[in-house]
Amino acid sequence: MREKPTSDLDQELMEDADIDSYIHENQGLFSNKTIAELLTALYEKKTITKAALARKAGMSEVYLHQVFAGRRNPSRDRLLCLCIGMGATLEETQQLLKEASYAQVYPRIKRDAIIIHGILHHAELDAINDKLYAENERTLS
Numbered sequence: 001m002r003e004k005p006t007s008d009l010d011q012e013l014m015e016d017a018d019i020d021s022y023i024h025e026n027q028g029l030f031s032n033k034t035i036a037e038l039l040t041a042l043y044e045k046k047t048i049t050k051a052a053l054a055r056k057a058g059m060s061e062v063y064l065h066q067v068f069a070g071r072r073n074p075s076r077d078r079l080l081c082l083c084i085g086m087g088a089t090l091e092e093t094q095q096l097l098k099e100a101s102y103a104q105v106y107p108r109i110k111r112d113a114i115i116i117h118g119i120l121h122h123a124e125l126d127a128i129n130d131k132l133y134a135e136n137e138r139t140l141s
Contacts, residue, residue, distance in 0.1 A: 035073050035100050039067065053082070053086060089119070128140065
């Protein structure tokens with residue numbers, strides 16, 4: 001099936017009174033990857049070991065392996081920690097959050113703005129958490 005822009009899908013949803021026909025016609029376009037699959041795809045682009053990723057993401061290796069195996073689903077904050085630990089770009093981070101059905105980071109929210117700045121400037125998780133704490137915002141880990 002050919003790829004359709006999201007704007008086309010939006011338009012079809014607004015115009016089509018029958019959700020069943022929409023679902024049937026676009027079945028092959030729906031994202032159905034698990035968080036583990038999404039993370040694995042991003043991880044494979046990076047040059048970091050899982051042990052180093054666990055340290056940089058502020059989590060145990062056991063938890064990390066459970067996430068990659070699909071036995072645990074990380075929260076939005078844990079996904080952000082993993083993206084920061086992998087050195088993911090803002091675009092990669094936003095895409096992962098979106099496909100995992102989490103809210104993307106949004107620059108009009110102070111906490112998210114600090115996280116975005118950290119990602120853009122390749123800050124370590126500890127530095128991002130320090131700034132979040134200093135601004136009375138909830139830390140990522």
